[in-house]
Each structure stands twice: as structure tokens, then as C-alpha cells.
Amino acid sequence: MGDGYNFQQLKAAILALSQAADLEVAKKEWRLVDISEADEPETCLCGHFPIIELCTIANAATAKSVDVGNVCVKRFLGFRSDLIFQSLKRVRADLDKAISKDATAFFHERGVINDWEYQFQQSTMRKRILSQRQLEIRRALNQKVIAAVRRRGLS
Numbered sequence: 001m002g003d004g005y006n007f008q009q010l011k012a013a014i015l016a017l018s019q020a021a022d023l024e025v026a027k028k029e030w031r032l033v034d035i036s037e038a039d040e041p042e043t044c045l046c047g048h049f050p051i052i053e054l055c056t057i058a059n060a061a062t063a064k065s066v067d068v069g070n071v072c073v074k075r076f077l078g079f080r081s082d083l084i085f086q087s088l089k090r091v092r093a094d095l096d097k098a099i100s101k102d103a104t105a106f107f108h109e110r111g112v113i114n115d116w117e118y119q120f121q122q123s124t125m126r127k128r129i130l131s132q133r134q135l136e137i138r139r140a141l142n143q144k145v146i147a148a149v150r151r152r153g154l155s
């Protein structure tokens with residue numbers, strides 16, 4: 001492939017941590033459970049270096065979890081974790097912006113934002129002009145989301 005992402009290597013590593021021996025079946029055991037950012041670049045399961053945006057995926061059948069990069073999450077699970085990181089960057093730069101639909105769904109599922117905030121996001125996400133009160137809620141929600149994504153340093 002030559003792009004540093006070795007899918008065969010990823011596949012072998014994932015299968016070793018899965019119950020199923022077939023990749024298509026094994027896929028169903030895995031889901032994205034967390035995202036974080038590394039202070040020091042890390043190496044993905046596929047061998048790609050560097051990765052900074054880390055996605056923790058967990059296997060429901062074997063209780064194993066592992067960190068991979070955005071490209072492999074997309075390739076393996078078809079999940080656009082890169083869009084969540086994009087959203088994070090956006091609101092870090094400007095708290096008045098809203099996080100995207102994907103990010104809203106992810107952080108709601110993770111319990112970072114509650115049902116009420118989820119509904120609030122659904123109804124105000126596309127609005128550029130908010131009331132003062134709505135703007136305060138959006139900012140608080142953004143801060144919660146930013147705080148929820150751990151930075152992982154060397155310990």
C-alpha cells in the first residue's frame with residue numbers, strides 16, 4: 001500500500017484479540033468506546049506512525065480493548081472518528097460553534113452529554129443566531145465535551 005497503513009497487520013492484530021476467526025464476524029464484536037489525544041505520538045496497530053488522535057475500541061466478546069488511529073477505525077469499523085476530532089478542534093477554537101451531529105451522538109452515547117442536552121443540540125445545532133441563554137448552554141456543553149477528551153501523556 002505504501003501509505004504506512006498496513007491493513008493485513010491490523011487485521012491480524014484485531015483477530016488475535018477477537019473471538020471470531022473471521023474478520024467480518026469479528027467486526028461485530030468491536031465498538032468505539034473512547035477517544036483521546038496523545039502528548040507523545042504513538043504507533044497504530046497497523047504499524048502507522050505517528051498517531052496523535054487515539055480511538056479506543058473494545059471487544060464485547062473478549063473484553064479486550066486497544067487504541068488505533070482514525071484511519072484504521074474508519075477502515076475497520078466504518079466509523080468516522082476523524083469527524084469527532086474535527087468537531088473538537090472547531091469548538092476549541094470557538095466555543096460559540098456547535099459540535100457536529102456525529103460528535104453529538106458519540107458524546108451522548110458516552111454519557112458526556114445528557115438527554116436534555118442531546119435534544120438541545122438537535123434543535124440548535126444548525127442555528128447561527130442563538131439567544132443569550134442558548135449560547136450559554138452551547139458553550140457549557142462544548143466545555144464538557146472538550147474536558148471529556150483526555151490528553152494522554154507519558155506517565
Ligand SMILES: [Zn+2]
Pocket residue numbers: 005010044045046047048068069071072
Ligand atoms: Zn492504523
